[in-house]
Amino acid sequence: MKVSMKGIVKSFGANDVLRQVDFSVEGGEICALLGENGAGKSTLMNILGGVLQADRGQIELDGRPVSFHSPAQSLDAGIAFIHQELNLINDLPVYENMFIGRELRKKSGFIDHKEEIRQTRQLFAGLDIDIDPNARVASLDASYKQIVEIARALLMKASIIIMDEPTTSLTDPEIERVFDMLRTLKKQNVGVVFISHKLREVMEICDTYVVLRDGVVVAGGPVQETSIPRISHDMVGHDVRTEPLEQTADIGPEVLRLEDLTLEPYYRRINLAVHAGEVLGVTGLLGDGRSEVFRTVFGDMNKYQGRILIEGKPVQVKSTRQVLNMGIAYLPRNRKENAIIKDMDILDNGSIVTLERITRCGLIDRKKQLNNFDRQRKDLQIKMGKPTDMISSLSGGNQQKVVLAKWLMSDPKLLILDNPTQGVDVGAKEEIYDIILQLAKRGVAVVVLSNEAQEIIRVCGRALVMYHGNICAEVSGETMNEANMMRLATGG
Numbered sequence: 001m002k003v004s005m006k007g008i009v010k011s012f013g014a015n016d017v018l019r020q021v022d023f024s025v026e027g028g029e030i031c032a033l034l035g036e037n038g039a040g041k042s043t044l045m046n047i048l049g050g051v052l053q054a055d056r057g058q059i060e061l062d063g064r065p066v067s068f069h070s071p072a073q074s075l076d077a078g079i080a081f082i083h084q085e086l087n088l089i090n091d092l093p094v095y096e097n098m099f100i101g102r103e104l105r106k107k108s109g110f111i112d113h114k115e116e117i118r119q120t121r122q123l124f125a126g127l128d129i130d131i132d133p134n135a136r137v138a139s140l141d142a143s144y145k146q147i148v149e150i151a152r153a154l155l156m157k158a159s160i161i162i163m164d165e166p167t168t169s170l171t172d173p174e175i176e177r178v179f180d181m182l183r184t185l186k187k188q189n190v191g192v193v194f195i196s197h198k199l200r201e202v203m204e205i206c207d208t209y210v211v212l213r214d215g216v217v218v219a220g221g222p223v224q225e226t227s228i229p230r231i232s233h234d235m236v237g238h239d240v241r242t243e244p245l246e247q248t249a250d251i252g253p254e255v256l257r258l259e260d261l262t263l264e265p266y267y268r269r270i271n272l273a274v275h276a277g278e279v280l281g282v283t284g285l286l287g288d289g290r291s292e293v294f295r296t297v298f299g300d301m302n303k304y305q306g307r308i309l310i311e312g313k314p315v316q317v318k319s320t321r322q323v324l325n326m327g328i329a330y331l332p333r334n335r336k337e338n339a340i341i342k343d344m345d346i347l348d349n350g351s352i353v354t355l356e357r358i359t360r361c362g363l364i365d366r367k368k369q370l371n372n373f374d375r376q377r378k379d380l381q382i383k384m385g386k387p388t389d390m391i392s393s394l395s396g397g398n399q400q401k402v403v404l405a406k407w408l409m410s411d412p413k414l415l416i417l418d419n420p421t422q423g424v425d426v427g428a429k430e431e432i433y434d435i436i437l438q439l440a441k442r443g444v445a446v447v448v449l450s451n452e453a454q455e456i457i458r459v460c461g462r463a464l465v466m467y468h469g470n471i472c473a474e475v476s477g478e479t480m481n482e483a484n485m486m487r488l489a490t491g492g
């Protein structure tokens with residue numbers, strides 16, 4: 001099947017998001033759809049997926065004009081959409097999620113749970129996915145949810161699959177698994193639209209690419225004929241710097257120390273110290289326990305053993321509020337699930353942590369709130385309309401910047417950033433790295449949790465590598481290179 005979108009125009013109010021965009025993909029092709037945060041990628045695919053209607057333009061399937069007024073119509077035509085925001089129902093088991101809207105029924109009309117479970121199990125086995133079909137979705141880590149969503153698209157026997165940033169919260173082995181699925185699909189003549197900010201993945205898996213900038217196609221062609229620096233340039237309109245950033249040498253007093261911190265089954269005997277002015281990296285694969293260690297420090301997981309010392313004083317961490325008041329901030333790993341309040345506006349999402357400080361006698365100082373937020377908006381170059389617009393009107397990467405702004409405004413002593421650049425474009429990543437280093441210069445202790453080796457190398461002075469809940473090595477300088485970190489992270 002070949003899908004062509006021709007002359008697509010779409011505006012939200014005064015914001016002209018797509019201006020005469022042509023885009024096509026066909027069976028057996030994996031096409032990367034690229035562009036800065038807010039360039040219009042999700043909007044274009046929402047139109048193809050029947051979620052949004054174009055103001056003008058046409059969609060053709062194998063040359064036949066079609067129009068989709070709902071996601072169901074697009075799905076019926078063979079187009080499956082894996083959204084940037086996860087779309088599973090947390091309270092249902094995995095297998096029911098696999099068949100939502102297309103339930104299998106017995107002759108009696110009742111849902112055939114047994115058959116749904118059987119088919120789910122069979123599909124998972126074929127794809128080497130280790131998930132129990134009966135598990136409740138709520139109990140799955142976000143990366144597994146993403147894998148379930150991809151498997152669901154396969155089950156729908158779609159001819160075209162749209163994947164909007166499918167790998168943002170996946171680790172390398174899982175990404176490899178998704179890529180294996182994609183290669184199989186390709187052989188079966190399925191066409192894939194792959195939206196991503198991870199350009200190395202694009203070079204590895206995609207055949208063709210299209211770059212959108214401000215709602216216009218500015219580049220495209222076979223992936224083999226381009227390069228990461230060129231695509232980056234196409235996306236942001238100028239060269240993106242790649243040399244290592246300068247680290248500060250002035251390390252101040254100790255801000256956080258962990259002594260034999262243990263919380264089974266997640267991690268054990270964790271010993272580390274972070275000082276003012278330093279950027280410490282912590283890396284590893286899924287299940288390494290790094291997020292759990294720092295969620296404990298943030299009061300999000302209790303009943304730990306061992307000691308937590310903040311500025312040299314032992315602290316029994318009981319709640320998030322307690323550590324917040326001590327100047328500790330934590331940006332969680334999954335924005336979609338843990339960081340955004342969907343039905344609040346941008347300003348409230350951005351200032352929720354600091355509201356208490358600007359409230360007098362129960363009244364919020366609106367002017368202060370706006371001023372504080374506005375400073376962050378400028379620093380982080382958040383692309384948005386009015387502060388009172390809903391957070392959901394922002395593109396994914398810009399939502400991530402709002403979450404970052406929220407924590408920066410709290411002016412922390414210790415800033416823990418878990419997967420800080422998820423869904424952020426190549427240009428904005430560099431801005432975030434700059435901000436991290438500026439904070440360190442001002443004496444903030446920063447911990448960056450990341451599975452992107454390049455990210456650790458770019459901003460961290462030293463890094464700890466974790467494996468199955470243990471710290472297995474510390475790397476810095478010469479030993480802080482990608483090959484070595486990967487070897488350590490896989491238990492080598």
Ligand SMILES: Nc1ncnc2c1ncn2[C@@H]1O[C@H](COP(=O)(O)OP(=O)(O)OP(=O)(O)O)[C@@H](O)[C@H]1O
Pocket residue numbers: 012015017035036037038039040041042043044084383384385392393394395396397398423425
């Ligand atoms: N429902 C909406 N209401 C108002 N504006 C919207 C809506 N959805 C998207 N926009 C705006 O359209 C523009 C394009 O957003 P889109 O989500 O398509 O970007 P994107 O290229 O997918 O970016 P990202 O890489 O950050 O996901 C943004 O300026 C965004 O704020």
Ligand SMILES: [Mg+2]
Pocket residue numbers: 041042043084164395396397
């Ligand atoms: Mg998007």
